[in-house]
Amino acid sequence: MPVILAIESSCDETSVAVCNNGKITANVIANQTIHENYGGVIPELASRVHQQNIVPAVQQALAIAKVNKNELNAVAFTRGPGLLGALLVGVSFAKSFALALDLPLIAVNHMQAHILAHFIDEPTPKFPFLCLTVSGGHTQIVLVKDYFDMEIVGETLDDAAGEAFDKTAKILSLPYPGGPLIDKYAQQGNPLAFKFPEPQIQGLNYSFSGFKTAILYFIRDRQKENPQFIEQNLADICASVQYSIVNILLNKLKKAAKQYDIKEIAIAGGVSANSGLRNALTEMKESLGWNVYIPAFQYCTDNAGMIAIAGYQKFLVGEFVGQDISPMARMNF
Ligand code: KG4
Ligand code: ZN
Numbered sequence: 507m508p509v510i511l512a513i514e515s516s517c518d519e520t521s522v523a524v525c526n527n528g529k530i531t532a533n534v535i536a537n538q539t540i541h542e543n544y545g546g547v548i549p550e551l552a553s554r555v556h557q558q559n560i561v562p563a564v565q566q567a568l569a570i571a572k573v574n575k576n577e578l579n580a581v582a583f584t585r586g587p588g589l590l591g592a593l594l595v596g597v598s599f600a601k602s603f604a605l606a607l608d609l610p611l612i613a614v615n616h617m618q619a620h621i622l623a624h625f626i627d628e629p630t631p632k633f634p635f636l637c638l639t640v641s642g643g644h645t646q647i648v649l650v651k652d653y654f655d656m657e658i659v660g661e662t663l664d665d666a667a668g669e670a671f672d673k674t675a676k677i678l679s680l681p682y683p684g685g686p687l688i689d690k691y692a693q694q695g696n697p698l699a700f701k702f703p704e705p706q707i708q709g710l711n712y713s714f715s716g717f718k719t720a721i722l723y724f725i726r727d728r729q730k731e732n733p734q735f736i737e738q739n740l741a742d743i744c745a746s747v748q749y750s751i752v753n754i755l756l757n758k759l760k761k762a763a764k765q766y767d768i769k770e771i772a773i774a775g776g777v778s779a780n781s782g783l784r785n786a787l788t789e790m791k792e793s794l795g796w797n798v799y800i801p802a803f804q805y806c807t808d809n810a811g812m813i814a815i816a817g818y819q820k821f822l823v824g825e826f827v828g829q830d831i832s833p834m835a836r837m838n839f
Pocket of ligand 2: 616620642775776807
């Protein structure tokens with residue numbers, strides 16, 4: 507007790523998980539490859555593919571978890587933030603499923619769930635901790651005081667870190683989403699081959715729009731001299747871009763850790779799958795005496811396992827919602 511079914515459909519992953527008494531026993535993720543052809547997520551297409559994926563993903567998750575739908579105690583779902591049409595598919599499914607089986611509903615904030623993914627497996631961070639949440643849509647430093655008591659102490663003023671990766675990839679003519687590909691090519695490159703300027707933003711906030719423009723101009727200028735510049739230097743460009751983004755992210759995180767005098771440090775969100783960021787953070791365990799928490803790969807990018815664990819915590823405190831609930835494209839903590 508309790509057995510919770512969780513649904514995630516905020517962007518381009520249809521994901522369904524089962525949480526059995528605090529343990530994730532299934533985490534099915536149906537990727538939508540259709541967006542690769544367009545260089546970004548097409549919202550209308552995402553909604554249509556969620557609609558096709560959701561029923562098979564639920565059946566598969568229940569089969570993997572060896573749970574009959576009559577054994578479920580609640581249905582958790584992502585309420586927002588995300589693409590409205592995509593969220594609508596998950597929210598509508600969760601509501602009808604709960605209505606048919608007479609189950610309580612649990613609404614989860616996607617960004618909080620990325621952070622709560624740290625409570626899926628041991629070791630878990632101790633409160634209060636700082637979490638750098640870096641995804642395709644967000645870049646935030648969050649002060650996490652309790653499961654649902656979180657405060658954003660720094661965030662991007664424009665593009666997210668994931669966008670900086672994806673837009674660089676687009677400039678390099680790599681398919682969407684480019685973040686994982688930049689990571690892959692970076693492993694064979696020299697991170698100090700090219701230098702890019704660090705944005706000069708006060709306090710704990712970030713900015714990545716100028717960084718993206720700097721890369722665009724850099725590539726354009728080098729290509730004027732050598733049309734084969736990208737092909738001949740792909741690994742070095744990727745390694746240098748990744749090194750710069752990781753430095754920008756970690757410099758503010760170090761500043762926040764000092765300001766709040768906290769050594770419990772976590773990362774979350776799709777970009778936390780990045781090997782450069784994971785390695786740099788691991789080094790800080792030694793150099794700064796941080797206790798570092800890095801999620802398992804399958805819980806970094808969008809997944810319903812994180813929605814399920816957030817739903818479990820809400821179940822324990824009896825935080826349910828009614829059938830009148832609707833999705834929210836923009837949603838604060
Ligand atoms: O959290 P997420 O799956 O979806 C959002 O909520 O946005 O994050 C997706 C983002 C994309 O920008 C993707 O390129 C980036 O995470 N990403 C990576 C890596 N894996 C995913 N960025 C850099 N390196 C990676 N290994
Ligand atoms: Zn996400």
